[in-house]
Amino acid sequence: MFSIFKQEARGLATSPASSSTQDLGTNCGEGLDSESSEKTDKEPVDFYGLGDPAAEFSQMSPYLSSRGSIIKCFRDAAEEGYKAYHLDEYDEDKNPNGIINFGTSENKLCFDLLSSRLNQRDMHHIEPPMLQYPDWKGHMWLRDEVAKFLSYYCKAPVPLKPENVVVVNGCASLFSALATVLCDPGEAFLIPSPYYGAITQHVYLYGNVRLVYAHLDSRVTGMDCRPFQLTVKKLEIALLGAKSEGINVKGLILINPQNPLGDIYSQERLQEYLEFAKRHELHVIMDEVYMLSVFDESAVFQSVLGMDRLPDPQRTHVIWGTSKDFGISGFRFGTLYTENQDVANAVASLGCLHGICGTVQYQVAQLLRDRDWINQVYLSENHARLRAAYAYITEELETLNIPFLRTKAGFFVWIDLRKYLCSDTFEEEFSLWRRFLHHKVLLSCGKAFECKEPGWFRLVFSDKIHRLRLGMQRIQEVLEKEPQGAKTLSPCQSLEKSSQSR
Amino acid sequence: MEERFLHLEERRVQLEQRRLELEREHEFRMFGVFAQMLSILKEGTRMPQGPEQMSGVFSELSDPGTKHLQGSAYLSNRGNDIKFKRGVTEEYIEAYFADKYDEDENPNGIINFGISENKLCFDLLSKRLTQSDMHHIEPPLLQYSGWRGHMFLREEMARFLTYYCKAPTPLKPENVTLFNGCISVFSGLATVLCDPGEALMIPTPFYGEISKSIYLYGNVQLVFAHLDSKITETNTRPFQLTVEKLEMALQGARSEGVRVKGLILINPQNPLGDIYSQGELLEYLEFAKRHELHIILDELYMLSVFDESATFHSVLSMDRLPDPQRTHVMWGTSKDFGVSGIRFGALYTENRDVSSAVAKLYFFHGISGITQYQMAQLLRDRDWINQVYLPTNHSRLKAAHTYITDELKTLGIPFLNRNSGLYIWIDLRRYLHMDTFEEELLLCRRFLDNKVLLSCGKGFQCFEPGWFRLVFTDKIHRLRLGKHGQLSPAFISKLVHCGVHSSTRYWINYLELEGTSETTSSNPLIVQMRKLRPT
Secondary structure: OOOHHHHHHHHHHHOOOOOHHHHHHHHHHHOHHHHHHHOOOOOHHHHEEEOOOOOOOOOOOOOOOHHHHHHHHOOOHHHHHHHHHHHOEOEOOOEOOOEEEOOOOOOOOOHHHHHHHHOOHHHHOOOHHHHOOOOOOOOHHHHHHHHHHHHHHOOOOOOOOHHHEEEEOOHHHHHHHHHHHHOOOOOEEEEEEOOOOHHHHHHHOOOOOEEEEEEOOOOOOOOOOOOOOOOHHHHHHHHHHHHHOOOOEEEEEEEOOOOOOOOOOOHHHHHHHHHHHHHOOOEEEEEOOOOOOEOOOOOOOOOHHHOOOOOOHHHEEEEEEHHHHOOOHHHOOEEEEEOOHHHHHHHHHOHHHOOOOHHHHHHHHHHHHOHHHHHHHHHHHHHHHHHHHHHHHHHHHHHOOOOEOOOOEOOEEEEEOHHHOOOOOHHHHHHHHHHHHHOOEEOEEHHHHOOOOOOEEEEEOOOOHHHHHHHHHHHHHHHHOOOOOOOOOHHHHHHHHHHHOO | OHHHHHHHHHHHHHHHHHHHHHHHHHHHHHHHHHHHHHHHHHHOOOOOOOOOOOOOOOEEEOOOOOOOOOOOOOOOHHHHHHHHOOOOOHHHHHHHHHOEOEOOOEOOOEEEOOOOOOOOOHHHHHHHHOOHHHOOOOHHHHOOOOOOOOHHHHHHHHHHHHHHOOOOOOOOHHHEEEEOOHHHHHHHHHHHHOOOOOEEEEEEOOOOHHHHHHHOOOOOEEEEEEOOOOOOOOOOOOOOOOHHHHHHHHHHHHHOOOOEEEEEEEOOOOOOOOOOOHHHHHHHHHHHHHOOOEEEEEOOOOOOEOOOOOOOOOHHHOOOOOOHHHEEEEEEHHHHOOOHHHOOEEEEEOOHHHHHHHHOOHHHOOOOHHHHHHHHHHHHOHHHHHHHHHHHHHHHHHHHHHHHHHHHHHHOOOEOOOOEOOEEEEEOHHHOOOOOHHHHHHHHHHHHHOOEEOEEHHHHOOOOOOEEEEEOOOHHHHHHHHHHHHOOHHHHHHHHHHOHHHHHHHHHHHHHHHHHHHHHHHOHHHHHHHHOOOO
């Protein structure tokens, strides 16, 4: 019957297939982390790194500017996998041998709920202002709704103000705009790794802003009570390292709940990170895009907007959007909340390049204000489905004896496949990733998150059980062919236990 | 059925009476506005001071980053730059948003002759966009949509452009990249074609937002080829674009060491309303090819040519482009469908390098999947576009244009008479005390103080002070148009010609539209929306 998306698959298939796998391979090898396999853990220099997004760029087009050529050749691992997936998407009826997507962080569990809500009559309203040029901060009625929404769900001590809200077409745009107005070209943000890798290009493509990594690792030491724990000390080391190289670091990016680790920062931790940033006059960009995807009732999420007193409110900027928490990444809606009017206005100046369709703004406003539906229908159901999917996938992982970090939020588990690598290199990691893909299951490898240790993968579980089952089968089949046990790794096991206990 | 029809007729008559009353009020108001304009102008009248002095400056480099007020300690240098980057009349536009005219709620508010939006066809668009075929949702629309927009929409766009641009061979969907508006396309193109500090060339006066769009992220500047109003042997019409002027501007920029990477042309032109002939177009393209310049063609107003005597030629219609790999065309729905709030624009280029580089920036210029679906539905509905929308839109544009130009003639205000676009380029030079842009801005201010927003020439980087752009497509005219357009004998006979059925349908549509705004106003969000004005 309805065939627009079949056409799409065809259209993409006819476009020249990217010769990208090769690019990615070399990319993995060239990364600054390739030496880290030598285990120089004791040296502080290993605790940070500087991203150089232009490093793998090679060919120059006669039609493009130099930066145009760099932009054109800019690749990231997530994009490559996604493209392969897009050409051969699994479909139970039409393409049962297609690729199962455990790579893209999308919540596909609640499409029925969203689609029925978005099809309700109240969504189909149009009036002139929606079809005309908007205020580039977003329509006031939407900003009003966003402020109310965030006040409620972030448990703000006093009502948040609509004037501090700027809405744009997605969080990627917010990263780009914030990077541009907070940093000059060549300056940098600090970010703990592993992190959601797309941020690299979000801040670099237009903004020409780089990332300084505060590398976290899986070792559990006295100081750290869990793997990949973020501590102020690690932030300090990374900042110092960057400064010693003459890099001007203007801010710190934190993702909470964290992607890909699933960590939720406690109030005390959060306070420490914010104090650290204040001490160094760093802006803090808090990405809270998974804040309503905390599916375990025992977990408490603390938004920075819920804190009684922010250490440096003028340098604290919060990002949220509907992509993850409402499972509608195709909607393109993101919002910035900042008390700093200079920052809000500067971002709004870029707003004309990031505008959202007026009728979509209306639909988002209708969605956000429907507290009854969100609380009584959507969130409870979404969390129950996420819990069930998580329970299923973790049982499977345990059966397969694959260690992983337990999580209470997000759509993914961070799994440890280090024992399946012949050597501790990102080439090996990439080759495993590719074997998964050839066996029709797409995962995200740790390198895509700038993880320092090769062998970690992110597995997205927010999909229907039968797909999870099929995907896990395929993973098992790949791993069974691997030289398992070639390396005896007890740390994984202890890691598993310790993470279970938290 | 007949009874229902009679009943509808009765309501139609009532409605018509109500509308006529409103029209009278609005006409009265319009005359008021013009009277105000006239008195403002009289106040400022000066005697014409002989022939215009022309300096020899034909090229000039824009420097959007120079005007700094005071920097914020929280922002980067460019952040401060961006924050203070404002158009000449941006302040005035903000004043308008804070005090918008509304027939019911703010009858003394500011009338908008400044922002180029077509508000004449809101009824048609709103009706079309709320039809049941627009309300489709399926999973891929709610998920990430790839890097250039959904393929189904790129295909629709290619077909649409093939048809309306009269392309000799079908245009290819692979060459289409979709962004959230043409401003975003400008930003993307500038960034991948120029390095920071390099420049694109553009004839002035031009739509001023372009400077901002290429500068904000791209840090790309404009080199102006100034056109003027003097009629000479080569300048057979005012503000005529000639290759000679382009050459001079290019040489000027090069002699100053500025690297010019491309030429931007707007066709139909904004604010002049000029439509380039096929011959002219070819000359400009040959010029660009000679100098290895990219050419960016903004054809945003291509369907807003409302006079049958004028013919628009898209570059996509040309049998052979001089330099296809350096020719990039953009179009969007903002102007031609009067839906600037939808944020939808498209780039068509055969150059794979350019399109894949621009596509990398899609992250920042993505369009909601639902909107993409609706745009595809709209663009493929050729029957509605050709039989309903375009004829109505053009007749309303024409009527509004006639009304305004008659008024201008009555006032004795010279203007360029063109038959495209949503605006008229008017000459108020004789109302300036001196030939300066300060004077021009003062006049603009006086208009605003008297609750009329106009765009002054400086906003378009016009070289001669005293020109203004007057947008004639605001809502108040729509009501007036009821009499002259929709209900004129000619219009009615047209409807009869199309069949009674369609005319009845038209009125049902209209009545329903009236109805919806009443019934839905119980929705608190809408009530609130109506109260809230952007601050």
